[in-house]
Amino acid sequence: MSERVDVPVSDLVRRAPKVLLHDHLDGGLRPATVAEIAAEVGHPLPAAPEALGDWFVEACDSGSLERYIATFEHTIAVMQRREDLVRVARECVEDLAEDGVVYAEVRWAPEQHLAGGLSLEEAVDAVQEGFRAGERAAGGRIVVRQILTAMRHQARSREIAELAVRYRDEGVCGFDIAGAEAGYPPTRHLDAFEYLHRENAHFTIHAGEAFGLPSIWEALQWCGADRLGHGVRIIDDIEVDGSGRAHLGRLAAYVRDKRIPLELCPTSNLQTGAAPSLVEHPIGLLTELRFRVTVNTDNRLMSGTSMSRELQQLVDALGWGARELRLVAVNAMKSSFLPFDERLAIIEQVLKPAYAELGA
Ligand SMILES: O=c1[nH]cnc2c1ncn2[C@H]1C[C@H](O)[C@@H](CO)O1
């Protein structure tokens, strides 16, 4: 399990523009906001306000994805009223901008936010309003889009996919499925994915996190995912021989040949037991082998993390420098669900000049 240590952020990481493709809105609330809204709506919390941040991190350090996901009960409970969704979304953008993130795709599951009487559309509108307010407050330093997630143990994926398509020109850039992986294979939602293909829409699938290669194979070869949420278990299809040479199986070779983006989330993987330590985390080898690696936060609250913290840990554990930070930022931007010309504009006008100044 992860040791929670303070990670002082270097000047390099602080100044580097960051791109984030995998961040959950309901996994990134400020502890103070959870405490404040919980008091207002009468939701009982498991810890005092000042201890709440530590409680989330410790409760998620269990080695089990199921127990990790159980903690979301307390964030979802405070995201049921329209004004709370607007606030949480606005604060999310403010926090990411403050951390130096210039582009983010933030995902959440609208179906989990209807207990207060909101419709799916009203919930998406509220998050959109919060994102736009956050972008304005950041003075154009960040662009944020929504990814709409369907929960894989539920049966609303087709409906959520249709919602994502309806809102494609209003701040929603894609679709995802999330939740406990074992027992809920992606093919359970084939109908939604086939619909999205017919609509020329983009989607990613949480696969290869708690469950291995069969889940990745289904996500790509049955469902046609554009990207893999985590995908870290692709390492199971790579063998390193005695002389240090890596041999890729058919699936790993396909993922690399087709430049399938891997939305890797190192700290989250340590907590759910998908990797034993950062030094042993597959991200090092996958980057060396030139897979399309991106670095992500997954759940900033549950992991007590930020983009800067994730990147700094890679600098400290693997000796990454400006060159690697630039690589993962450009990889992420190339892999984003924004239209091509908008992706290119951020790469050319924001990433390249900033990294040139940092010596990359
Ligand atoms: O890392 C994850 N794997 C699978 N599901 C996850 C992960 N992080 C968050 N979720 C779930 C819990 C949230 O309520 C939901 C939508 O954001 O997505």
Ligand SMILES: [Zn+2]
């Ligand atoms: Zn996730």
